[in-house]
Amino acid sequence: MLDNLSIVLFGTKFPENVGSSARAMTNMGCENLTLVRPASWDMEKARPLATVKGRDIVEKALIADELSEALKDQTRVYGTTARTGGWRKGVMTPSTAAPLIVEQLRAGEKVAVVFGPEDRGLTNDETQLCSRLINIPTSHENSSLNLSQAVLIILYECFKNALDKPFTPAGPPEERPTSFEEQEILASNLQETLLAIDFLKADNPDYWMMPVRRFMSKIDIKRNEFNLLMGICRQIKWIAGQAGKK
Known part of the structure; x- marks a missing residue:
């Protein structure tokens, strides 16, 4: 889905952030990772944060000396x-950049998204190598994002736009409505239960049950x-029986 999309981490200071970014990449179906002059690269520190799914991305990552x-x-x-x-005009958000990125990927282009060092980001010289810039809007009170969070946000937007149809979470299977026979069984059990706890008058229970039946007819x-209701009826009748014995 995002086969021609590459994540380029430039000057990353902490190998753990590389591992976390790899995990984010595997969540969104992006497997191409390039590290440019990582400050203190340590595969053993990156692997645990990548988890089992992302370790292959870390182990196959390309390492370059220069961003160019x-x-x-x-x-x-x-x-x-x-x-x-x-001079940083026309900066895009992830949601506006993603459709363009996906369109370019579908046209067969190779697209890279570059992330700078955790403490300072990309310098002016480094951003000059980029055709477009992406900014992730955040609260003014705390605008700092972890590197892997930033990677995940941008890839998530790309992933959504790359889907053939909008993603809808799978909910529980739809339960079928009760049949007339089941509704009558439930009404009969409910009547017995209400008689057991003296809610209905024993002299003419069918008459006093009519409002309950009308209420039940309004419920799908x-x-x-x-x-569930049958189980509740059974339990109430059992408790009423135990109380009667005492």
Whole structure:
């Protein structure tokens, strides 16, 4: 789905952040990772954070000495930035960049998204290598995002746009409505239960049950709800029986 999309981590200081980013990548179906001059690269520290699913991404990651080298085979390059204004005009959000990225991927282009060091991000010189810039809007009180969080947010938007149809979470299977026969069984059991606890008058229970039946007719009782109410009736009748013995 995101086969031609690459995540490029430039000057990453902590190998644990590389591992967490790899985990985010595998969640969103992106497998291409390039590290450019990682500050203190340690595979053993990155693997645990990548988890089992993301370890393959970490182990196959390309390592480059220069950002220009890492981007040489890409046709489109997006840089990420926390700073806006000045000459950084036309900065996109993940939600506006993702449709364009996916369109380019579908056209067969190779697209890279570049993330800078955790403490300072990409410099002006580094962003000049990027054709477009992406900024993730955050609260003004705390605009700092963990590297893997930023990777996940952008990939999530790309993943959504790459789906053939909108994603809808699978809910529980729809329960069938109760049949007339089941409704009568439930009404009969409910009447017995209400008689057992003296809620209905024993001299003419069918008459006094009519308001209860009218109420039940307004409810679209499903089969699982039928089972629940039948169980409640059984338990109430058992308790009423135990009370009668005492």
